[in-house]
Amino acid sequence: MTHIVWDWNGTLFHDVDAVIGATNELFQSYGLGPYDVEGFREVYTRPIWVAYERMLGRPLREGEWELLDTGFHEHYHRLMEVCNLAEGAQSSLRAWEESGRTQSLLSMWGHERLVRKVGEFGIDGHFRRVDGLRSASGGHKAEHMVEHLRALGIDSAKVVVIGDSVDDAHAALHVGARAILYTGGMTRRSDLEGVGVPVVDSLADALDFV
Incomplete structure (x- = not known):
């Protein structure tokens, strides 16, 4: 493997507390929560609207997803x-x-906010490319992975994806790359292990697997 595609939220960026805090504020008016880390991991999945339907115990109504998504990000961007x-x-x-190898960053967070935050941490120079979402949020990562690798001009057989969700592994498998999943995010370890790829408890362990 000569190239790593890193995930951001829940992987390089430890934002679990902000995600749970924003979710609790969002669903307080529904009479749900508050969730702690383990409680939220029990209902979490991607795409995120499926998790919201689990929490509510019903399908989302017309226009409800857009309102929830906007509300979540208002709370999240503060927290x-x-x-x-x-x-x-x-x-x-x-x-x-x-080690002389390359790396990039692909996130399902908004592109402009992602680029700004990566720059604030002073780590932007490590990446050949940084891509976030340039349109609506909440979908699957696989097609974005296709575009990310195409823009980089990298053979997927030389790529390993390191992320914290089942969606990251599916995106890697979709393009023929390898995946390593990290337990620091929203997804239960048992769900990560069910994918059949290596699961690690630290980013250092992820590098060891590579």
Whole structure:
């Protein structure tokens, strides 16, 4: 493997508290919650509207997803300001770069906010390319992975994707890349292990697998 595609939220960026806090504020008016980390992991899945339907116990109504998505991000963008990089993120990025290999970042978060936040942490120089969503949020990552690798001009057989969700693994498999899943995000370890790819508890362990 000569190239890593990193995920951002829940992987390099440890934003679990902000995600749960924003979700609790969002669903307070529905009489749901508050969720703690383990409780939220029990209902979490992607696409996120499926998780919301689990929480509500019913399908979303016409226009409800857009309202929930907007409300979530209003809370999240305030709460995530106090979140930091995951333990070992900077040292892992540095170690991979010093090994002479390449890396990039693909996120399902808004592109402009992603680029700004990565720059604030001073880690943008580690990545050959940084891509976030340039349109509506909430879908699957696979097609975005296709475009990301095409833009990089990299053979997917040389790529490993490191992320915190089942969706990251599916995106990797969709393009013929390998995947390693990290337990620092929203997804239960048992769900990650069900995909059949390596599952690790630290970013340093992920590099060891690569």
